Amino acid sequence: GEDVEQSLFLSVREGDSSVINCTYTDSSSTYLYWYKQEPGAGLQLLTYIFSNMDMKQDQRLTVLLNKKDKHLSLRIADTQTGDSAIYFCADTNFGNEKLTFGTGTRLTIIP
Amino acid sequence: NAGVTQTPKFQVLKTGQSMTLQCAQDMNHEYMSWYRQDPGMGLRLIHYSVGAGITDQGEVPNGYNVSRSTTEDFPLRLLSAAPSQTSVYFCASSSGTSRVYEQYFGPGTRLTVT
Numbered sequence: 074g075e076d077v078e079q080s081l082f083l084s085v086r087e088g089d090s091s092v093i094n095c096t097y098t099d100s101s102s103t104y105l106y107w108y109k110q111e112p113g114a115g116l117q118l119l120t121y122i123f124s125n126m127d128m129k130q131d132q133r134l135t136v137l138l139n140k141k142d143k144h145l146s147l148r149i150a151d152t153q154t155g156d157s158a159i160y161f162c163a164d165t166n167f168g169n170e171k172l173t174f175g176t177g178t179r180l181t182i183i184p
Numbered sequence: 185n186a187g188v189t190q191t192p193k194f195q196v197l198k199t200g201q202s203m204t205l206q207c208a209q210d211m212n213h214e215y216m217s218w219y220r221q222d223p224g225m226g227l228r229l230i231h232y233s234v235g236a237g238i239t240d241q242g243e244v245p246n247g248y249n250v251s252r253s254t255t256e257d258f259p260l261r262l263l264s265a266a267p268s269q270t271s272v273y274f275c276a277s278s279s280g281t282s283r284v285y286e287q288y289f290g291p292g293t294r295l296t297v298t
């Protein structure tokens with residue numbers, strides 16, 4: 074079956090950039106997402122990218138998509154303590170609302 | 185709008201007991217789903233529904249039942265709880281008319297089975 078993989082942990086100094094990586098196996102993925110989960114809460118959609126795009130920028134967030142390598146990354150510029158959370162990548166196919174989630178990457182900010 | 189609500193927030197069960205986790209949404213979303221979250225395993229889909237009266241199995245359906253009699257509600261039933269069902273359970277919904285298929289998540293139910 075389809076697989077979405079992420080590393081489990083990332084530590085970054087406050088003010089530096091964070092880069093969270095994700096690989097997926099489904100070549101027919103249409104939408105790829107980044108969700109954020111703060112402690113004790115459910116997931117919230119952070120940003121998404123359509124598969125015909127290479128890059129999407131939204132304020133401090135930059136999403137890069139390498140379709141050939143099936144690699145997705147999320148860059149957070151000027152990382153703040155409020156960015157501490159678990160970040161999940163997920164994908165789906167057009168017309169299908171079922172999401173496949175990665176394992177999540179726990180981002181820890183070092184003061 | 186309250187969004188997606190889940191009750192209870194915490195629950196402790198003994199092995200063999202049954203219970204129902206409640207999920208409701210007030211956004212008139214057709215698609216609803218249940219996930220379980222376990223450390224290092226991400227979110228795994230248990231059951232989902234594309235509309236009232238229609239449900240289907242996800243990746244890990246064994247030991248769980250669902251029904252969808254209304255658009256708003258999507259309860260998850262544990263028939264005979266087992267320690268392996270200790271987890272955090274999330275309900276989510278999305279609008280079938282949304283091109284992005286953004287899913288809205290409830291706050292979760294933390295279940296412990298002893």
